[in-house]
Amino acid sequence: MTNNYEILAIIPARGGSKGVPKKNIRQLGGKPLIAWTVTAALNTPCLNRVVVSTDDREIAAIAKEYGAEVPFLRPEKWAQDDTSDLPVYQHALQWLEENERYRPDIVVWLRPTSPLRTSDDIAGAVRLFVDTRPEWVRSVCEAEHHPYWMYRLDDLTMQPFVNGVNIAEYYRRQHLPPVYRINGSVDVTWADQIQDRGNLYHGFMKAYIMPSARSIDVDTELDFVLLESVLKMEKK
Numbered sequence: 197m198t199n200n201y202e203i204l205a206i207i208p209a210r211g212g213s214k215g216v217p218k219k220n221i222r223q224l225g226g227k228p229l230i231a232w233t234v235t236a237a238l239n240t241p242c243l244n245r246v247v248v249s250t251d252d253r254e255i256a257a258i259a260k261e262y263g264a265e266v267p268f269l270r271p272e273k274w275a276q277d278d279t280s281d282l283p284v285y286q287h288a289l290q291w292l293e294e295n296e297r298y299r300p301d302i303v304v305w306l307r308p309t310s311p312l313r314t315s316d317d318i319a320g321a322v323r324l325f326v327d328t329r330p331e332w333v334r335s336v337c338e339a340e341h342h343p344y345w346m347y348r349l350d351d352l353t354m355q356p357f358v359n360g361v362n363i364a365e366y367y368r369r370q371h372l373p374p375v376y377r378i379n380g381s382v383d384v385t386w387a388d389q390i391q392d393r394g395n396l397y398h399g400f401m402k403a404y405i406m407p408s409a410r411s412i413d414v415d416t417e418l419d420f421v422l423l424e425s426v427l428k429m430e431k432k
Contacts, residue, residue, distance in 0.1 A: 211252025232311035331399035
């Protein structure tokens with residue numbers, strides 16, 4: 197039962213973005229991008245707290261406006277282009293423990309660049325985590341491009357990317373075995389995996405499967421165009 201655990205959602209949203217400037221507060225479907233994730237998290241009953249980790253005061257103000265907590269500003273050194281997720285997790289958990297004596301059992305990582313993920317997706321991933329007790333649950337969707345149809349190029353000579361695969365056997369999509377990719381929407385782990393072990397995305401992991409339609413990740417201007425089109429279609 198998820199209500200037996202203290203569950204914290206962390207939404208990482210740094211101010212810098214090279215691909216799309218001010219990406220996390222850019223308007224999408226009438227509200228800032230980050231608002232989609234904040235709203236989905238706040239509508240997920242199993243989450244006890246929803247905290248945004250950001251270095252940017254404008255993002256912080258908008259996150260608060262939509263109901264998230266922003267109890268700290270992330271240090272600039274943990275908000276660089278090459279900053280991995282681990283120190284961002286660790287900073288948030290350490291700050292909350294040192295300043296509020298708060299230590300959750302479970303951490304849910306919700307990137308604001310996955311705006312179409314729903315509260316049901318979040319709850320489903322948490323439920324899978326609690327029921328199966330792995331080290332991680334990570335959301336996935338079916339891969340758009342199958343690795344059996346990919347090649348390495350050796351002086352423009354095509355060689356199968358996956359060694360040992362006879363590509364001629366898989367000339368029709370129906371012949372391909374299902375393959376999945378990480379979609380970046382929901383990650384769930386035990387807080388002590390982060391704080392005590394520094395375990396980032398390895399060990400015993402289970403997959404929460406999401407449809408491709410809710411797995412669009414915002415990274416470029418084209419992604420925004422695609423998302424706006426999807427939202428218009430849904431309204432119709």
